[in-house]
Amino acid sequence: GENVEQHPSTLSVQEGDSAVIKCTYSDSASNYFPWYKQELGKRPQLIIDIRSNVGEKKDQRIAVTLNKTAKHFSLHITETQPEDSAVYFCAARTYNFNKFYFGSGTKLNVKP
Amino acid sequence: DADVTQTPRNRITKTGKRIMLECSQTKGHDRMYWYRQDPGLGLRLIYYSFDVKDINKGEISDGYSVSRQAQAKFSLSLESAIPNQTALYFCATSVIRTSGSSGSYNEQFFGPGTRLTVL
Numbered sequence: 001g002e003n004v005e006q007h008p009s010t011l012s013v014q015e016g017d018s019a020v021i022k023c024t025y026s027d028s029a030s031n032y033f034p035w036y037k038q039e040l041g042k043r044p045q046l047i048i049d050i051r052s053n054v055g056e057k058k059d060q061r062i063a064v065t066l067n068k069t070a071k072h073f074s075l076h077i078t079e080t081q082p083e084d085s086a087v088y089f090c091a092a093r094t095y096n097f098n099k100f101y102f103g104s105g106t107k108l109n110v111k112p
Numbered sequence: 113d114a115d116v117t118q119t120p121r122n123r124i125t126k127t128g129k130r131i132m133l134e135c136s137q138t139k140g141h142d143r144m145y146w147y148r149q150d151p152g153l154g155l156r157l158i159y160y161s162f163d164v165k166d167i168n169k170g171e172i173s174d175g176y177s178v179s180r181q182a183q184a185k186f187s188l189s190l191e192s193a194i195p196n197q198t199a200l201y202f203c204a205t206s207v208i209r210t211s212g213s214s215g216s217y218n219e220q221f222f223g224p225g226t227r228l229t230v231l
Contacts, residue, residue, distance in 0.1 A: 034220070042224075043202065044155070045222070091155075099157060099160065100145075102147075105152070
């Protein structure tokens with residue numbers, strides 16, 4: 001089955017700096033890669049996603065890049081703010097729409 | 113997202129007890145999922161269902177069972193709870209969306225979670 005690895009497990013940045021979280025996947029047939037943000041005590045919520053026919057997608061301060069050849073994708077947050085502090089999860093969905101496989105999460109701390 | 117609800121939100125129980133966690137949704141989605149979340153392990157899939165007659169095991173189904181009573185309801189049961197089932201449990205729903213330029217994809221919507229403690 002699919003295996004998704006996520007790094008780093010914790011990330012601390014100064015407000016205004018950029019943050020990058022990286023994920024790798026093993027199944028070359030996976031074709032949809034969402035990113036979720038989970039604030040303390042709350043449910044995961046989708047913040048951005050990318051499909052395998054696209055190399056990059058941007059939404060205001062967040063962007064995701066995908067390298068299908070290397071089987072890795074990354075989340076980029078620019079101009080970080082304290083409210084960006086949360087746990088971020090990457091995921092990969094199998095090609096037949098059946099399952100999502102999640103990374104282990106990255107705890108991002110943005111220091112004011 | 114108030115469209116996906118879970119009950120109870122918190123539960124403390126003892127080893128050997130039978131526990132049922134319930135999930136309801138008003139989104140009209142066919143697909144429903146149960147995950148557990150443990151620190152450092154992310155979200156792991158327990159069971160998933162694509163319609164009332166379709167139930168599938170996920171990565172970690174041992175010790176759990178599910179029931180899809182209706183399109184809107186998907187229950188998770190622990191027949192005999194054990195301490196290592198202490199975790200945060202999330203229900204999720206999904207729908208397949210089609211984007212003309214980018215193909216099809218499905219977005220998941222999570223419930224608020226149930227924190228289960230087995231003593």
